[in-house]
Amino acid sequence: xxxxxxxxxxxxxxxxxxxxxxxxxxxxxxxxxxxxxxxxxxxxxxxxxxxxxxxxxxxxxxxxxxxxxxxxxxxxxxxxxxxxxxxxxxxxxxxxxxxxxxxxxxxxxxxxxxxxxxxxxxxxxxxxxxxxxxxxxxxxxxxxxxxxxxxxxxxxxxxxxxxxxxxxxxxxxxxxxxxxxxxxxxxxxxxxxxxxxxxxxxxxxxxxxxxxxxxxxxxxxxxxxxxxxxxxxxxxxxxxxxxxxxxxxxxxxxxxxxxxxxxxxxxxxxxxxxxxxxxxxxxxxxxxxxxxxxxxxxxxxxxxxxxxxxxxxxxxxxxxxxxxxxxxxxxxxxxxxxxxxxxxxxxxxxxxxxxxxxxxxxxxxxxxxxxxxxxxxxxxxxxxxxxxxxxxxxxxxxxxxxxxxxxxxxxxxxxxxxxxxxxxxxxxxxxxxxxxxxxxxxxxxxxxxxxxxxxxxxxxxxxxxxxxxxxxxxxxxxxxxxxxx
Amino acid sequence: xxxxxxxxxxxxxxxxxxxxxxxxxxxxxxxxxxxxxxxxxxxxxxxxxxxxxxxxxxxxxxxxxxxxxxxxxxxxxxxxxxxxxxxxxxxxxxxxxxxxxxxxxxxxxxxxxxxxxxxxxxxxxxxxxxxxxxxxxxxxxxxxxxxxxxxxxxxxxxxxxxxxxxxxxxxxxxxxxxxxxxxxxxxxxxxxxxxxxxxxxxxxxxxxxxxxxxxxxxxxxxxx
Numbered sequence: 001x002x003x004x005x006x007x008x009x010x011x012x013x014x015x016x017x018x019x020x021x022x023x024x025x026x027x028x029x030x031x032x033x034x035x036x037x038x039x040x041x042x043x044x045x046x047x048x049x050x051x052x053x054x055x056x057x058x059x060x061x062x063x064x065x066x067x068x069x070x071x072x073x074x075x076x077x078x079x080x081x082x083x084x085x086x087x088x089x090x091x092x093x094x095x096x097x098x099x100x101x102x103x104x105x106x107x108x109x110x111x112x113x114x115x116x117x118x119x120x121x122x123x124x125x126x127x128x129x130x131x132x133x134x135x136x137x138x139x140x141x142x143x144x145x146x147x148x149x150x151x152x153x154x155x156x157x158x159x160x161x162x163x164x165x166x167x168x169x170x171x172x173x174x175x176x177x178x179x180x181x182x183x184x185x186x187x188x189x190x191x192x193x194x195x196x197x198x199x200x201x202x203x204x205x206x207x208x209x210x211x212x213x214x215x216x217x218x219x220x221x222x223x224x225x226x227x228x229x230x231x232x233x234x235x236x237x238x239x240x241x242x243x244x245x246x247x248x249x250x251x252x253x254x255x256x257x258x259x260x261x262x263x264x265x266x267x268x269x270x271x272x273x274x275x276x277x278x279x280x281x282x283x284x285x286x287x288x289x290x291x292x293x294x295x296x297x298x299x300x301x302x303x304x305x306x307x308x309x310x311x312x313x314x315x316x317x318x319x320x321x322x323x324x325x326x327x328x329x330x331x332x333x334x335x336x337x338x339x340x341x342x343x344x345x346x347x348x349x350x351x352x353x354x355x356x357x358x359x360x361x362x363x364x365x366x367x368x369x370x371x372x373x374x375x376x377x378x379x380x381x382x383x384x385x386x387x388x389x390x391x392x393x394x395x396x397x398x399x400x401x402x403x404x405x406x407x408x409x410x411x412x413x414x415x416x417x418x419x420x421x422x423x424x425x426x427x428x429x430x431x432x433x434x435x436x437x438x439x440x441x442x443x444x445x446x447x448x449x450x451x452x453x454x455x456x457x458x459x460x461x462x463x464x465x466x467x468x469x470x471x472x473x474x475x476x477x478x479x480x481x482x483x484x485x
Numbered sequence: 486x487x488x489x490x491x492x493x494x495x496x497x498x499x500x501x502x503x504x505x506x507x508x509x510x511x512x513x514x515x516x517x518x519x520x521x522x523x524x525x526x527x528x529x530x531x532x533x534x535x536x537x538x539x540x541x542x543x544x545x546x547x548x549x550x551x552x553x554x555x556x557x558x559x560x561x562x563x564x565x566x567x568x569x570x571x572x573x574x575x576x577x578x579x580x581x582x583x584x585x586x587x588x589x590x591x592x593x594x595x596x597x598x599x600x601x602x603x604x605x606x607x608x609x610x611x612x613x614x615x616x617x618x619x620x621x622x623x624x625x626x627x628x629x630x631x632x633x634x635x636x637x638x639x640x641x642x643x644x645x646x647x648x649x650x651x652x653x654x655x656x657x658x659x660x661x662x663x664x665x666x667x668x669x670x671x672x673x674x675x676x677x678x679x680x681x682x683x684x685x686x687x688x689x690x691x692x693x694x695x696x697x698x699x700x701x702x703x704x705x706x707x708x709x
Contacts, residue, residue, distance in 0.1 A: 356667070
């Protein structure tokens, strides 16, 4: 089971390819060695033999067969390392130390490997390499040299080649297998984790080795994806159970009220009062539904296509102006410290609701006498909008929870709201890739919304704000771009 | 007014139909998109109330087709709860106003009255008058009994909207949408607070002109 899987891996296939390439290069290497050793030796033999043949012919200037016979006899007696044969047209040996041969012309290789070599020539004659040629009167002349040395060299080289090839292949395959096994194990671990997750162990994550290699990066991406999916699933579960839970109470109250009115409502006035009260309750429930649907639509991200450039400063100024009389009625002070001409890409309607929600939260949850500030500025992080109040604030332990749907602090149970305001604000911020965070305002609550620099429009002339020098250079570049065609 | 209601839900249609009749309008109901389109184009109406989701033809396409055919009868769209894109889509298709279901009946009547009044206001008006209150739209100034009243831009827009719909019921939602461009339900008394500021500024030189219609909205009118 394990081996076939190994063979199917990409790295193993790559190994096979490399093994093939290595073998090919071994082949070429040996080809070169072969050519420069065995090849050279045989060329040298051929050269010597050819010279001997020429010498034989020059030594018999008349060119007659009898003369040649005489010369071959002399040479055969004088130089024992050469093999000579002069045979007549009838195949009879006229001179030399070799037995009669078929009169083949040109380069020929003689060997007596299985049978013993011709008598009196010794082991040197086991292999002979030489030239045959026609001479006068249809006679045949052959001169050769022993090729035993050459053959030994050839054999040695062949053996070395085969061994090298075998070792190369074995090493390549073993190395490939070893290289494949590591990644295979990692991939196997990822598949195993995925199967576990599919099997229902939703909290399971892929283990990282900590080396920061590509598998670690893949695993952390997958883990991040799983976290996101789980967060969404939890959100969905949370919402369904929260909706059920949150609506049960008002619906129960509504039912009780209607039943009571039916039993006791003897006059029109009581009935009308009960009706009015019930309609208000139903409106509140519908309102909750509307908010849930709205959040879901915002989270779907479809509004992004309709983003336009928005003057955030003007939007915030407008909200301050809108809410000032409301705050004053509660004896609170609402003031804006808004840097002018800050603009971003966004959805005006949703951003209005986001900041309206935050300001209303401050107004509704803070007691009379406090002051509320709406500020905005541009800094290195991007464009920052801050809604702060000097009210009771939110203990740090609850600051993350308040963004959950329907979450309401015990202290605010009695103030108006359905516990969806901050969830909606968070959804709108998310849509704009903005970060929303709560912090301590010493005293009170400080809500910061940061729109990252990329979202911030370069049109805003922000040189009058104390941005950082690097920021200023960047803005200069942005301005230059705009002045182009 | 002669009003055609194109709405497929029978209960909703009945609810609106009877309500309109009670208020003295002549209403007629069509429960299908295609039939509604035919009737809207072939008869003469003062106003159309069109549901967004209809069988056989969706409300947007219906109004779009009507407008393409040169029919400019005012259209009030009815949209489903929570549809944040519906308003813009409806207005783009040629609708004049929109109302999110479910709505209070007073709200519907106020919208119908406001829409029905529109054609008479096409003539360029530069001065709005209610009793001794006078608003000069060009000079952006407000005077009461000859004395100038300083208003903030938002207060000016609020008063302008009320005066353009003088003698009519103007609901809180209408004010939020048209004066503040708020398309959600705020959890504070924005409208109430601003109205009370406006009243205190106006009433320095005269009696109350902005009347609260309990549970519904406001109306500016000369004292009887």
